[in-house]
Amino acid sequence: MINLKELSWSLVTIWASLIAVGLVAIYSATQGPVAEFLPSYIQFNFYKQLISFGIAILLLIGLQFINPRTFQEGSYIFYGLGILLMILTLLIGKEVNGARSWLVLGPFNLQVSELMKIATILAVANYLTSGRNISAENLKSAIIAVSLIVLPAVLIILQNDMGTAIIFFALIPVVLFWSGLPYGISLFIISPAIIGYLTIISWYWGLIAAIIITLAIFMLQRRTWLTFTSFVTGVLLVIGIQVALNQVLQPHQRARIEAFTNPSFDPQGAGWNVIQAKTAIGSGGIYGKGFLEGTQTQLRFLPEQWTDFIFCVIGEEFGFVGAGFTVLLLLALTLRLLRMAAVHKHPFARLVIVGVLTVFFTHFFINVGSATGLLPVIGIPLPFISYGGSALITNTLMLGICLNLDFYKRQFSIYR
């Protein structure tokens, strides 16, 4: 009855390739000549990742035997359980690198916020596809959907893990947009991110962006109040950020925010990571310095080079060819998932897949953007590549659920 041809083998291949690239990079970052300067528990990271890979394989296979209805029917339970665990983590969690996001369960350390991503996606998808009257066009349903996302995000902020919280916020516009939120309002929702980013680079770019976005919103949705609100919000945002940067923040705080546009402002402090990361990638050239030959990597110039800055290792040792290949793999992953969502007939499955690909893409864009100095340094891992058992397993879990929903898409309607 199970036809293996129905499984999306292309995605499985991409998944395996990404993990392989990650293992090579982690090996270089922790087992190369650099190992001399690393504590042994970090050197051990490569082997831990190998074990996680093994678990991930079993997980991916195991997931295919689960009834796809379970994900929809259990979504609220998973969500509620997740929230409870998050609160528990806040109370008795273990602090790592300043973030209290680890729950110690016997021999395992569990990062609940990772699992919370998929729980939230399932819950929101379930809610937004649960009835005819529920749609993002409806303000009440939209607010409930947003609340479902904001609640865990706030708990994560309380855990002091800003990077992961940003992933949740990125889900809001995509999920609402997919569920029918009008184009103008969708653009309005994401406009603060665009205007804010450009304002940090330079205030007049921010202003220009605010004007263009206002015009675009007016074109998409000829509503005076929306156009007006958009313009006022944009201008206030530009002014607010300028005031914050120049008046409110201490120079060192400002330096940290602006480090990505002007790392030489504080080369030994906030700019250090950015300079070293860009230097690593830039010095890789076309073909790279070769496996275990990267001076920035092996001489320990990169911070967190097995997690947040792992892309620099790839860029330095394998050059434009290697880094470009990795980027293409990640783009293929998201575009392939998008294609999968497009052909699926069931709205829940579609929304889940879109949510998952949003999480993957946001991780990818912020991580690589940070490493290449396009974005401020926000410490989040590169999916399937960075070291981290929890992340690898939960990412595989998310992908596995998508594969499962796709695998059973022909039978799906009968479960409705």
Place this chain on the structure above:
Amino acid sequence: MHSRNKIRTQTSLRVIQVCIIVLGLIILGRLFQLQILNYDTYNPLSRENSLRQEVVNPARGLIYDRNGNLIVDNQPIYTITVTPASYDPKNTPILAELMDVPVEEVKKRVQEARDYSYYRSSRIFTEVDFETFSIIQESIWQLPGVGHQIESKRDYPVDSLKASHILGYLREVSKEEYLRTQSYHLGDRTGKSGLEMAYEEHLRGTIGTNYIKVNAMGQNMGSYQDGAIDESPKKGSDLYTTIDTELQLLAEDLMQGKEGAVVAINPDNGAVLSMVSAPEYNIRKLSGRLDRTYWDSINADTTNPLYNRAISGKQPPGSTFKPLMALMGLELGIITPQTEIDNPGYYSRGRRYNDLADPGKYDVGKALQESSNTFFFWLMDKIATQQGLDKWHELATSFGLGQLNNIDIPNEVTGTIPDSTFFNRVLGEGKWGIGDQLSLGVGQGFVAVSPLQMALVAAQIGNSGYKVQPHFVSTIRQNDGTTMLTNPEKEKIDWVDPQDIAVVKDGMRRVVTDGSGRYYANLDSVKVAGKTGTAQNPHGQDHGWFISFAPVDDPKIALAVLVENGGYGSISAAPIASLLIEQYLTGEIDRSYVYNYVKTFEPRKQITDEDEEENLDDQSQGT
């Protein structure tokens, strides 16, 4: 309704697809920019990051005496360096504690290094003792940017040898110097006087560079590409000098406690055998890290030990100028060896010029022997009136007076041999006359010479009129073993006639056998010729001179000795010269009473009333 949803879904799909592709292309474009377009920016950056240039100092060239004995050597000293690019200012207190110096001092030195270069390593503490050096080495892992160098300082193996004015000292290059010349680093030393300065380019050698890999903590990761691009240092060239250590030691010993100078040269080629300027300074105290107290003390010393009296001093030669006068008179045809004049005990020309020599008939030989002022006043009168002052100037200058002789150590002075231009400038045109010129004939008045110049006069009379080039270095042996000879050719002084010079030499011989030199300068073993002199000193007791060469027929050594405030040259300078000749030509000193006499001789610096009167009496006297 359903189809509207379907269209909306299709559009949403498209929008998300476009967003992913656009953002993906931005990332790819950024990679293209960093890795391909800006590769030339980042590649050197990563190399600079992980590569440090380490300066390897060459061994400075050694210095040998004329017998091939080592007199200047090198000794290791330990130096702490800093590379400001990787130095963390937070570590300053730790470094200060390890070095046991105030935090402010470390801050200041690091700032200096930063001003010099952000990426190159600079020395911040030189001559660290081995113990402190070891402590720093143990803590180097927590002090990124801090490194070390093992350098060397000068060492002088002959314990009692001073030779400070010959050898000179090294000092760290000044900020201006390293900014001007790219070849020096902060903290490099360069010769500041003596041979060390004159032969800096030869002695210094070529700096080597090692490229080493370092990590972000500044730890040394071994050599880059197994040293393929390292440049090894080239050792400086060695100097083989003409210094006779035995003679130099004796000269220093004899000049101990006096102010003055000794210059001994080989009349055959101008090789300087010994040069002493007393008082000396201690080059050993200036060889390593600068001893501030000592440096200040020698700078403040009123006897000015840093001043090289042998080549920078300017004193009237007094009667030691008379042999050259005699030679000029003979050459110009004003006198013959037989020309006699009557000396009534004074020379009268507008006024009376007293003579200490007994009245009587004087020919040139007797005039030299007795150092008769009357004879040389008369002779100067004749030269000035018949040939003119400028002719006299020309002949005196050809013996090396009133000009630079290009000896191979710095700070030589020209001295003064007046000519008409000089008098016009100093006294005013038409405002000078024969009275101003007569005193020149007995080496007084405006004549000013250095001991080196007088030694050359002695040498050039001794060698029968050959101009020699004074020098210390005979051979420069380069790193690769090739040698460079610096022995200059001697050149006949064209106006000197050998017959005439024999007369002068005979006169100088008579000074030693029968004249003022007979007490202290006459040796049984060697035929010495010489001339005493006394330089008038308006500020105190007169300075004593003695110029000399021996053996008289084929001189091997020529000397000039100046003892400041020594009074008559015959009792102050002559004994020193004769002891040096005795030592140099016989290898030992027989006359211990002369040695003891010199050692106990005390120049009188302060003038007494009695001296004052005497001085007033004999305004133009020569002895």
